[in-house]
Amino acid sequence: MSISAVVALRGFAACICLAAVPSLAGTASEAELGKQLYLTGRRADGTMASAKAEGDVPLAGPRIACAACHRPSGFGSSEGGVFTPPITGPILFNERQLDRARFMMNRFGQAQSKLFRARVSQPRMRPAYAPETLARALREGVDAGGQKLDAAMPRYDLSDADVANLAAYLRSLSATPAPGVTTEEIHLATVVGPHAPDSRRAAMLATLQAYVDWTNKNVVGEESRQGFSPYHRNDLVGGRRRWSLHVWELQGPPESWPAQLEAYYGRQPVFALVSGLAEGPWRPIAQFCDSHRLPALFPITDQPALDDAGAGYTFYFSKGRRLEAEGFAAFLAAKSPPLRAVLQIQGDGAEAAGAAADFKRALGAKAPTVQLLEAGLAQGAAAAASGTPDAIVIWPGETSDDALAGLIKELPAIVKVMLPSDRTAFATQRLAKDQAARILLADPYELANAVHPLAFRVRAWMRSRGLAIDEPRLQFQSYYAATLLDAALSRLLRDFYSDYLIEAVESEAEGDLNPGVYPSLALGPGQRFGSKGMFVVRVDDAAPDGVAAASDWITP
């Protein structure tokens, strides 16, 4: 997914808020052209700007755009030992103010290099930028106070009109805080789909509410003891808010969800969605979030909105069923000697059709010499008998366990049968032993015998809050979503902007918050999937979860 695509979509959202503040934005066309320059590096005349960083290094492609380093929010970034300061309108066009909380966050909130620490420890005071000093900064790298800017800041070849356009856009950038935040509260929501099993729904909501209660107790405690910390924590309290969690229950078919979500949002706008649970496609919910620039952290779904996820506002744990299809293809493509033929049996429903299409595409790309046989559920056994495949992949979709068990019984006994992860309980508990022995399952989670240090702490945290741990994986997933949101919110301090939250999540996800559901969780700029791989596992009665690894970690 290209960076320009990310910034373009998020930029589109940013231009919506231009309309809300015309008095600050200059003329619309100026701001529009400035936005284009900021997000893509394209000048008013349609040509790409040229720029050199580090004195003599010409930059190319999307990396020339202001948004690359200063990010779509304009709040800058800290990466690779380089501190990129915020350049939103209120900051740029006012005299530089020292902010002790922001300084503490930059200086001590991350493990950066000595050069980085030296940079943020030397605040450069400067007057407000004016058109001519902004032009000088962009072209010559000298700030409004006459000081030289960092060599990493490119020196651009821009006309006066380009600079004016950019100034018009920057005045509007992150000028209006996102809805859902008051001086005391942050409104959050979690979405629950109509067919979510009661036990899972209850476990997720109980976990989230426990986290909200715990956060709120901490916030109230900190607020009631002003000056409590001799160190810097006290400075950060001003950005803390109590959390108010709204449960958005959806009814009916997915096509009707957007209207229901709009109604909930209309009654009480929220700043972010956290966790969530729905059977079926997440796309209607993701599209709603994109249309409101509403960050959504880690819903529990097998069917994320994949095709526009890269530029969107929803973060997922993984690519769900597509990951499993691609993982199976990679697993089979790596077999030696190479396989002759693989049979794919497609069950009922759209999810099965999607997985089958993904598998076909991935196998064709990774193992073009392997013959792919395809059949529907009813013809599966006949196709297996006539085609003599080396392996059989089944995407059951909405097919019932009984029908699936009947099919498996009819398949040739010597061939391995591969199933997606949602049939793990079926394979380990429902199938007869001799049938289970031939099953291979996709497993996008950490193996049960791996021990993550944080898992002990999270369990202890849950127990000490009286939470029953009935659905450990799901509760750990919800807990991760809540802790990551907490960590990202604390980076914002008082600057509650959607794009800034997205950027904070991107950079905080890889920290030490993973409670062990996945081997690793990490994001980066523009990344939307925390975990990128899976195991192939076999049924093993002796293993704690009933399955044991049949492959290394596969990252297709």
Next chain:
Amino acid sequence: MARLSLGRLAPLGFLLAVAVAAPGAAQQSNVVSRLASYQAPAVVLTDSADKRTRLDALLAEDHPVILQFIFTSCTTVCGVATSTVLAARPDLAALRDDYVALSISIDPEYDTPERLREYAGYFPPDPHWRLLTGSRDDIARVLKAFDAQFSDGTKMTHQAATFLRAAPGRPWLRIEGLIGCKELVAQYKGLLSDVSHVD
């Protein structure tokens, strides 16, 4: 940025910790660099053309090497660091044309060969340049071998650095932070002339 010589006080403990003034560079260098010995681990990495390569074998070939750690979703330093090596190509090649420029991903699960190709597409093509990725464990071993692990386990805090080496068996020159083309060429020239003096 004020490139203080702070970095020169940093991690001694290993060999030959000296600040290198490139021969022929008349003005004083403000680049923080030091010589060090690194042993590449015997790991198999995959390049942007899906070709698998043993890193230790690749580095044992008799070529000068310019090595950087990058990740393709990086929007800040990685693109500048890559641009420096690619833009310096005419001057580097004029000194010695058989060098190998390596960009090794530190985000290997995201940076598939396909993503490496997409990243390469943002830059001018350069036959010296190879982009490599691998398994998470193998990349961790490479980072450790080059003393380039990120301090709190998150790639966003990785330090921009460029590693130069004139020939197998010669020490590596580790340059910390971002540098310009002229500086890179001067350092490359210094390393090459150092080899010719010694050998």
